[in-house]
Amino acid sequence: MLQGYLSAADIIAALQIMCWPDADREMKQHFCAAAIPEGRGQSLMKMTFPHMGTAHVGVKTILEQLGHEVVMPPRVSSETVNLGAKYSPETACFPLKITLGNFLQVLQEHPDTEAVLMVGGAGPCRLGYYFRTQQDILADLGYDDLEWVVIEPPQGNFREMLERLKGLAKGCSLLDIISALRLGWRKMVAMDELIRAAHRVRPREVRRGSTSHLLRTAASEIEAASELGAVEEVHQSMHKRMQGLIGKGESRDVVRIAMVGEIYLTLEPGANLHVEEALGHMGAEIQRTIMITDWVRDNVLLDFLPWNNRGEDKKEAAKPYLNHFVGGEGQDSVGSTALLADEVDGVVHLMPFTCMPEIVAQSVMPEVIHDFDIPVLTLVFDEHTARAGMLTRLEAFVDLLRRRRVRDRHSPAS
Ligand code: SF4
Secondary structure, three states: OOOOOOOHHHHHHHHHHHOHHHOOHHHHHHHHOOOOOOOOOOOOOEEEOOOOOOHHHHHHHHHHHOOOEEOOOOOOOHHHHHHHHHHOOOOOOHHHHHHHHHHHHHHHHOOOOOEEEEEOOOOOOHHHHHHHHHHHHHHHOOOOOOEEEEEOOOOOOHHHHHHHHHHHHOOOOHHHHHHHHHHHHHHHHHHHHHHHHHHHHHHHOOOOOHHHHHHHHHHHHHHHOOOHHHHHHHHHHHHHHHHOOOHHHHHOOOEEEEEEEOHHHHHOOOOOOOHHHHHHHOOEEEEEOOOHHHHHHHHHHOOOOOOOOOOHHHHHHHOOOOOOOOOOOHHHHHHHHHHHOOOOOEEEEEEEOOOHHHHHHHHHHHHHHHHHOOOEEEEEEOOOOOHHHHHHHHHHHHHHHHHHHHHHHHOOOO
16 A cells, blocks of 8 residues: 555665765764753654644654654634734735744744744745745744744755754654654655545545545544554555445546645645535545655655656646746646646646746646646635635536536547
């Protein structure tokens, strides 16, 4: 089930081959140090980080295994969105507002939180400015002594990435780090596998809502698992139970929809108003083009390998319409739409309001739609987006896809 992903041996080999032989003395001493710094007990820092789909299941484990105390914010809700929007610049990206809202929810409940973990970026979009903006906003609100740990894609420099991560692994041996990464990674892979399975099961489930319920149970059980065997056990049993939810629904005529768009919005159900679940209940099987483990594997773990040709197929497919990187997932949204046009009935394109890469993607979509004869529904999200309006548009879109199916079945060519 977990084959095809990085094993612990892969990670160890990568660390040894790519980094360890060249690591300088100071770095080796740091990563091999066995003692936790005096006076901190077992907990190095009281930390938090914002939700992004099920990524917390692995990230929380990694941080806790490295000795940190992790305070998770509540799941993203309208309160999170309203709180973040209240203190953010109006034209800021929607994910910036939501992640700020998550930080504020934690800091209001736990003012003794010492550090926040955030992702950074290297352009050309605004992701690289997120944490600076949030840092300033939180400082203005009185949270000016927070330590910011910013993880950025290594862009080929694996050693630099390890340097950046040093602050998170104080007092840990290399073995501690590898075992923390391995357990966290397995949890994320297991969750992604179950999410993929849920995409297939949900439109066929006999009892409405049972797939989502099982997925939530799986997330909490996998999060609680303390070793690899337990993760695998929960994963296997949940996968089996999920298949059992189909029953007589196997023969249902479902429409297939590819989900493309900006990564945060695509992964976080609280941000996209649970669009995947809504489509599943309307009888649509989702093919999501971004999963968190795929992104981490391609952009972090394998980014330093010269033969890593991540996303080349999408870039190639996007070329006639958009032949260069525009930041975020803009080029991937176009490439994925072209690549999957023959496999799905339609495409839902998710974009945060003011997202530059997705605006570029949206501007070339009409050509892709024309060339591949594929319906694309673009949904733009911000703090004013209402679920009722989104559901109406989704229902109309699914209806359109069903009618096209009927038309194609009865056309002379078919
Ligand atoms: S991809 Fe879009 S939403 Fe995400 S940081 Fe860049 S501009 Fe903002």
